[in-house]
Amino acid sequence: MIQVKTARTGAMTIQKSKDAWRTELTPLQFHVTREAGTEPAFSGAYWNTKTPGMYACACCGQALFRSEEKFDSGTGWPSFCKPVSKHSVIMRGDRSWGMDRTEVICSCCEAHLGHVFPDGPRPTGLRFCINSAALRLEPQV
Numbered sequence: 001m002i003q004v005k006t007a008r009t010g011a012m013t014i015q016k017s018k019d020a021w022r023t024e025l026t027p028l029q030f031h032v033t034r035e036a037g038t039e040p041a042f043s044g045a046y047w048n049t050k051t052p053g054m055y056a057c058a059c060c061g062q063a064l065f066r067s068e069e070k071f072d073s074g075t076g077w078p079s080f081c082k083p084v085s086k087h088s089v090i091m092r093g094d095r096s097w098g099m100d101r102t103e104v105i106c107s108c109c110e111a112h113l114g115h116v117f118p119d120g121p122r123p124t125g126l127r128f129c130i131n132s133a134a135l136r137l138e139p140q141v
Contacts, residue, residue, distance in 0.1 A: 015109075025058070
């Protein structure tokens with residue numbers, strides 16, 4: 001594992017080989033987070049979860065989304081109106097599959113999390129559509 005300080009935020013990032021990630025993650029987690037895959041709608045562990053807590057990156061454990069920001073979008077994936085911090089995720093253009101979308105990536109380990117769309121609730125108007133396989137819920141105690 002290599003830790004590198006980024007110029008963008010000054011935060012440490014985690015870099016590992018694909019083989020290292022493959023040994024630490026389930027096959028689905030690896031496909032989603034390291035190969036920018038997508039789990040089927042209504043199949044993930046968190047799409048309908050109401051448990052209070054913090055949703056962290058399944059790869060590195062960085063806090064990403066609060067349960068208070070989660071809402072039922074009807075899409076079958078966990079949806080949030082904003083990340084825990086503007087520095088916890090990176091958003092970049094994604095033109096794969098013939099679509100023009102915005103990919104959401106963990107700023108610490110560069111795991112693919114999902115996509116963000118401009119059809120969410122107020123006050124942000126955003127819908128962070130995130131794969132359950134990219135998350136780990138840390139229940140509120």
